[in-house]
Amino acid sequence: MPFAALDGLSPKKSTFGLQVEAQRLLLPTLTKTDEQFAEQGIVFMEGHEGVNLEELNDLFEQVGFPRRDPDKLKLALEKTHTVIWIRHAKKSRWAKLNQLLGFGRAMSDGSISASIWDVAVLPAWQRSGLGRALLERLLVRLRQDHIDTISLYAEPSVVKLYEKLGFVTDPQGIRGMAFQRKSAIGMKVAAGEKRASVAKG
Template sequence: RPPPISRPDSDFEAQLGVQFVEGREGILITELNELFEKVGFPRRDPDRLRVALENTYHIIWVRAARQSRLARQIIGFARATSDGVLSATVWDVAVNPGWQRSGLGRALMERLTKKLVEDGIPTITLYAEPQVVGLYEKLGYVRDPDGIRGMAFQRRKKEKASLLTRA
């Protein structure tokens, strides 16, 4: 069962002047990279990030809706990759530091999790920074009871540089 949506979209629009948007249409890659940098994520190659978004199962993001210099700007983002039937993994949950502690991170995760559960995906995983584990636990995510840790295989810097020069 997905976590309930604790605040409707209309509350966020009325109180904060923001809108939730599903899908990648309207996302400016440069703006998304700026958001990632603001939250401490590495800047990504724009072409590779574009392909990553095209291959993402579901995207939800938040934009400023009021008429101001911030209008339509990305202020929050989350996405999930999935095979569509067995499992999904949540990635890149980010909220602009100036908008943190406003409920947007929770709202993004509630909506993303709800979509995945409604699609019948039984297992949803994520990797969390220690300071946000509590939020995910409140949303129904649990730490692995066996203490299993996520692992990743990453190319060495020399290999990455070699691949970039060949491209």
């Protein structure tokens, strides 16, 4: 996945719906306000309280993310800096009452840097503006803490969306890297093979 980041930001305003100014980039205002979405029965929620973990895992599965252990997922959300999720407040032919439509979260030290994770929108609601709306609200909320550097990993299919929001792929040649469990297992196997080779020699 490409690595992207916003860097060198300075705040102008710190509430939803107001402009956030950057030294080198201009973060977007909200494309649509909460009130405009509410007219469609779409409600943005903040915080992990009220998130149904089973429904969240179902959402992850529908967009191709792995399901997470519920206990670990609960702990992760409790320790997350910002959680924003979307529910449908009206029963309609497009969604069930209170159905989870989208989700996103940001990890942060609360001062200098943050990374955005798990941005997901139900397939039936993709290309409706909900993904962008989630990201806009995450960015504005992070800027309330004057966080200057915001990074994320992006699937190739959504890189253009992030670029429209001011993210830069591999900024200044910096490449994103991740240490994963399968990498650690591979290292152990390689180390074991090396020891076996030395023993034979």
